[in-house]
Amino acid sequence: MTTPILRRLDDLRALRRDWTRKGETLGLVPTMGALHAGHLSLVEAAKAACDHVVVTIFVNPRQFNSPEDLANYPRTEHADAEKLAPFGVDAIYVPDPDQIYPEGYATTVSLSGVTEVMEGPNRPGHFEGVATVVAKLFLQSGADQAFFGEKDYQQLMVVKRMARDLDIPIEVIGCPTVREVSGLAMSSRNMRLSPQAVEIAGQVNPMMEAAAARLRAGEDYAPIEAEMRASLADLGFSDVEYIDLRSTEDLSAMTRLDTPARLFIAAWLDGVRLIDNIAV
Numbered sequence: 001m002t003t004p005i006l007r008r009l010d011d012l013r014a015l016r017r018d019w020t021r022k023g024e025t026l027g028l029v030p031t032m033g034a035l036h037a038g039h040l041s042l043v044e045a046a047k048a049a050c051d052h053v054v055v056t057i058f059v060n061p062r063q064f065n066s067p068e069d070l071a072n073y074p075r076t077e078h079a080d081a082e083k084l085a086p087f088g089v090d091a092i093y094v095p096d097p098d099q100i101y102p103e104g105y106a107t108t109v110s111l112s113g114v115t116e117v118m119e120g121p122n123r124p125g126h127f128e129g130v131a132t133v134v135a136k137l138f139l140q141s142g143a144d145q146a147f148f149g150e151k152d153y154q155q156l157m158v159v160k161r162m163a164r165d166l167d168i169p170i171e172v173i174g175c176p177t178v179r180e181v182s183g184l185a186m187s188s189r190n191m192r193l194s195p196q197a198v199e200i201a202g203q204v205n206p207m208m209e210a211a212a213a214r215l216r217a218g219e220d221y222a223p224i225e226a227e228m229r230a231s232l233a234d235l236g237f238s239d240v241e242y243i244d245l246r247s248t249e250d251l252s253a254m255t256r257l258d259t260p261a262r263l264f265i266a267a268w269l270d271g272v273r274l275i276d277n278i279a280v
């Protein structure tokens with residue numbers, strides 16, 4: 001069965017009103033399309049938890065800090081709809097741009113704290129764009145739960161904080177990162193890697209797991225980070241934006257493993273910016 005595609009907010013609201021009247025719950029899976037197994041795992045989690053599921057596809061111009069990245073972002077609506085068909089979601093919301101940013105749109109959602117490290121300084125304006133569009137999608141859909149991948153762990157924390165701070169009545173649920181056999185975190189950006197670069201990128205996650213094992217064994221973080229930077233350079237990464245050990249709780253920087261932590265990486269390979277993080 002083909003899934004209905006909704007392009008207007010009124011149509012989404014009409015569906016939601018009907019479900020609310022019947023006391024049925026809605027799970028939202030916000031995406032920018034170019035769906036892969038990671039997104040589909042979010043759909044599965046939403047299906048298991050909620051009576052109805054809506055997947056949103058909107059390539060949000062406000063969260064791209066480079067016009068080139070926005071232009072190159074894959075747009076694959078037809079293939080995305082085909083991938084979603086077996087899951088029986090209720091609708092795919094692919095809003096026309098004016099349904100999100102109508103003429104004269106003037107509001108930005110901006111957060112302090114959790115946005116001030118890692119992706120924040122490296123991608124100016126990115127989290128304002130994410131928080132703004134996600135706040136809109138939450139309010140437009142009136143969903144009960146929303147599902148996000150832990151691959152974008154900082155984004156997950158930003159979205160949780162935003163929903164709490166703005167009293168949006170939605171539960172934000174983080175789902176584990178889905179990986180290729182090599183350990184490479186699935187990402188829509190992987191489509192832009194050459195086969196050789198995919199092989200190289202596959203070495204990053206095992207490197208992170210080895211670092212995590214050393215941290216768990218009590219080693220200091222600084223020399224481990226230095227070794228990882230050197231290894232990434234040897235592999236052909238052109239720029240390492242950050243390798244950070246940070247608290248799971250508030251993303252504060254850590255020098256050794258004394259509270260629950262995650263290890264984060266952002267680096268460029270083959271003209272593509274790759275990020276990953278793992279629990280330590």
Ligand code: PAF
Pocket residue numbers: 030031032058060063130133134152155
């Ligand atoms: O993670 C993404 O795909 C996007 O940042 C999101 C959450 C759909 C907002 O545009």
